[in-house]
Amino acid sequence: MPAETQRxxxxxxxxxxxxxxxxxxxxxxxxNFGFSRLAVVAAYAPHWREARSAVGAPELLAAxxxxxxxxxxxxxxxxVVGTGTLTYRKxxxxxxxxxxxxxxxxxxxxxxxxxxxxxxxxxxxxxxEDLSWCHLLVEIPTDSRQPSMNLGQAVAVCLYELASRxxxxxxxxxxxxxxxxxRREPMAESGRLDLLAGVVEExxxxxxxxxxxxxxxxxxxxxxxxxxLGPSERDTRRILGVFRRILWRLKR
Amino acid sequence: MPAETQRxxxxxxxxxxxxxxxxxxxxxxxxNFGFSRLAVVAAYAPHWREARSAVGAPELLAAxxxxxxxxxxxxxxxxVVGTGTLTYRKxxxxxxxxxxxxxxxxxxxxxxxxxxxxxxxxxxxxxxEDLSWCHLLVEIPTDSRQPSMNLGQAVAVCLYELASRxxxxxxxxxxxxxxxxxRREPMAESGRLDLLAGVVEExxxxxxxxxxxxxxxxxxxxxxxxxxLGPSERDTRRILGVFRRILWRLKR
Numbered sequence: 001m002p003a004e005t006q007r008x009x010x011x012x013x014x015x016x017x018x019x020x021x022x023x024x025x026x027x028x029x030x031x032n033f034g035f036s037r038l039a040v041v042a043a044y045a046p047h048w049r050e051a052r053s054a055v056g057a058p059e060l061l062a063a064x065x066x067x068x069x070x071x072x073x074x075x076x077x078x079x080v081v082g083t084g085t086l087t088y089r090k091x092x093x094x095x096x097x098x099x100x101x102x103x104x105x106x107x108x109x110x111x112x113x114x115x116x117x118x119x120x121x122x123x124x125x126x127x128x129e130d131l132s133w134c135h136l137l138v139e140i141p142t143d144s145r146q147p148s149m150n151l152g153q154a155v156a157v158c159l160y161e162l163a164s165r166x167x168x169x170x171x172x173x174x175x176x177x178x179x180x181x182x183r184r185e186p187m188a189e190s191g192r193l194d195l196l197a198g199v200v201e202e203x204x205x206x207x208x209x210x211x212x213x214x215x216x217x218x219x220x221x222x223x224x225x226x227x228x229l230g231p232s233e234r235d236t237r238r239i240l241g242v243f244r245r246i247l248w249r250l251k252r
Numbered sequence: 253m254p255a256e257t258q259r260x261x262x263x264x265x266x267x268x269x270x271x272x273x274x275x276x277x278x279x280x281x282x283x284n285f286g287f288s289r290l291a292v293v294a295a296y297a298p299h300w301r302e303a304r305s306a307v308g309a310p311e312l313l314a315a316x317x318x319x320x321x322x323x324x325x326x327x328x329x330x331x332v333v334g335t336g337t338l339t340y341r342k343x344x345x346x347x348x349x350x351x352x353x354x355x356x357x358x359x360x361x362x363x364x365x366x367x368x369x370x371x372x373x374x375x376x377x378x379x380x381e382d383l384s385w386c387h388l389l390v391e392i393p394t395d396s397r398q399p400s401m402n403l404g405q406a407v408a409v410c411l412y413e414l415a416s417r418x419x420x421x422x423x424x425x426x427x428x429x430x431x432x433x434x435r436r437e438p439m440a441e442s443g444r445l446d447l448l449a450g451v452v453e454e455x456x457x458x459x460x461x462x463x464x465x466x467x468x469x470x471x472x473x474x475x476x477x478x479x480x481l482g483p484s485e486r487d488t489r490r491i492l493g494v495f496r497r498i499l500w501r502l503k504r
Contacts, residue, residue, distance in 0.1 A: 021273070029405055031398035058398065099416045141416050146283035146310065153281055153408035156401070160409040164351045164393050 006167045009109045011037045012159075013073050015130055016121040017151065018044055023051035023061070025152030026119075031058040032156070033163035038064040039073045039116075070118070070133050075191025078113035079105070080227070082134035083154060084125040085147040092128075092224050094136045098158060101138050102166035113186030117158060122151050132220050133190060135227040188236040193226045196236055199243045206250035258419045261361045263289045264411075265325050267382055268373040269403065270296055275303035275313070277404030278371075283310040284408070285415040290316040291325045291368075322370070322385050327443025330365035331357070332479070334386035335406060336377040337399040344380075344476050346388045350410060353390050354418035365438030369410060374403050384472050385442060387479045440488040445478045448488055451495045458502035 012030060017023050017040065030038060038060055040048065052061050067073040074080045081101070082093070096104065105115050118134060120126035125148075131137065140149060140157055149157070188196075201219060204210040210218045231239065264282060269275050269292065282290060290312055292300065304313050319325040326332045333353070334345070348356065357367050370386060372378035377400075383389065392401060392409055401409070440448075453471060456462040462470045483491065 025402050025405060028398070028402055032392075032394045032401050032405075034395035034397075097416075098412075140284075140412065142284045143286035145286075146280070149284050149408070150277050150280055150404070152402070153277060153284075153405055156405035157408050157412040160350075160392065160412070164349075 006106075006109055007035050008037065009114050010035060010105070010162070010167075011039055011074070011077060011114070011116045012155065013039045013041060013070070013116050013118040014043075014151075015041045015070055015118060015126060016043070017119075018047060018122055019151070020047040020051040020054070022122060022151040023048065024054050024057060026155045027051075027058045027061045027064075029152060029156035029159055030060055033159040034167075035159055035163075036060045036063070039067060040064055041067050041070050041073045070130055071190070071194055074116045074118070074133055075189060075194065076114060077116040077190050078187040079108040079136075080116045080118060080134045080190055081105075082118050082120075082126050082131050082137045083140070083158065084120055084131075084137065085139070085142070085149075091131070091137050093131065093134055093227070096136055096138050098138050098140045098161050102162060104136075105162065106166045108186055111186040114189070116190075119151060119155060129220070132223045133227070135187070135230060185232040185234065187230045188233045192233060192236050193223075193231075196240050196243070197222050197226055199240060199247060203243050203247045203250060206247060258358075258361055259287050260289065261366050262287060262357070262414070262419075263291055263326070263329060263366070263368045264407065265291045265293060265322070265368050265370040266295075266403075267293045267322055267370060267378060268295070269371075270299060270374055271403070272299040272303040272306070274374060274403040275300065276306050276309060278407045279303075279310045279313045279316075281404060281408035281411055282312055285411040286419075287411055287415075288312045288315070291319060292316055293319050293322050293325045322382055323442070323446055326368045326370070326385055327441060327446065328366060329368040329442050330439040331360040331388075332368045332370060332386045332442055333357075334370050334372075334378050334383050334389045335392070335410065336372055336383075336389065337391075337394070337401075343383070343389050345383065345386055345479070348388055348390050350390050350392050350413050354414060356388075357414065358418045360438060363438040366441075368442075371403060371407060381472070384475045385479070387439070387482060437484040437486065439482045440485045444485060444488050445475075445483075448492050448495070449474050449478055451492060451499060455495050455499045455502060458499060 012026070012035060014023070014026060017026070023040075027038065030036065043066060048066075051057065065073070108115055118126065118130070120130060138158070140154060142149060197219070200222060201210070204218065264278070264287060266275070266278060269278070275292075279290065282288065295318060300318075303309065317325070360367055370378065370382070372382060390410070392406060394401060449471070452474060453462070456470065
């Protein structure tokens, strides 16, 4: 088996793509820039089948993962990056311009992390709910008169940027002097944050902190906050331990 | 009338595009990144009509120029840049990687020049003949196992690169200290080089330098050489004068 490369540490995730031609051009752009890990969330089955069986479809389409939810698609990733046009809404996360994204991803991968780049459906992009699984948002600097990009072109532009500036060498970089790096560990995987959020919510409910009408909003805010904090796996385990203990006490 | 911006000094030129969907995505990428000058060479009429009349087609498609030949499409440009995959052929021009293109274009525009970015047909890309009108070739750094990009995606990637690194400000930059610039004038327009090439060829024939079986090859080489030399308009006029004089003598 060939050694894992930087590019194997990046997943492209499509949420509910509709147009089979777009799925095909996404796969083509991935092959063009040497990426192979594709996941598709809540695909519309007939179009997904059509895209997969298209003549000349890259191999990576056949190997793509399918999941029902975004939380499943990104659960093994430590840095989840949402894409989209932010002209019409006020984002709840940090926004990074695409030309500035490369060093962030390279850093997370150097620390041993795994990155997901998430693209929304053609018509409306990622929902506020989808975005709450993202640690940060990346914005492609488009013209304000025509900001919204075609899906296949948006993927091509992002992967070009990363291939030419973050993943120039295939090797996974070593951190030159770990003592000098402010943060040495990757962030916890997205699935671990979901687990933690579940326990915290249970504790909040048990402590009667979260009345029923506020529960959805609190869950959303908690998900965002955990991504903002970006705890390592070790810290996530610690916090989990604390909350499990609290929960046990509350339920006694 | 609004002042001319850097982006108005760049023409996107499509040579014989076939797929109307591709023409549409090219126009969309241009609108996304704020470019508006499109020229289409030897378009297949039914597909071109279909693309133009598509619902939601950007305005710039209606305003696109149509020409029969590439020489006509680029005749007003002083720097013509060909695009494509160079894996299967040995180029006759300088090849620049896309991430290194921005300063070259910015420089030519600062000197008062006009730039064309030329894309070939979907199946085979630009021909050797097409490329002979290009001063240089730009290569998108793709994976050697799948080097060939979809047309709309290739245009999107090139315009993203230029919009985020060459045309960041809309103003046409002033050369800070012209005395220090090695070259202060733009290169001659492509149409002027074609005119010069015609006169030189006539002189070569009159001098019996160019036997009939060699004529095509000599014309091709001459076209390339003039782009390599990159004379300014002033020098082009001088050389034209010399050859017109020679021709007049030879024909006496």
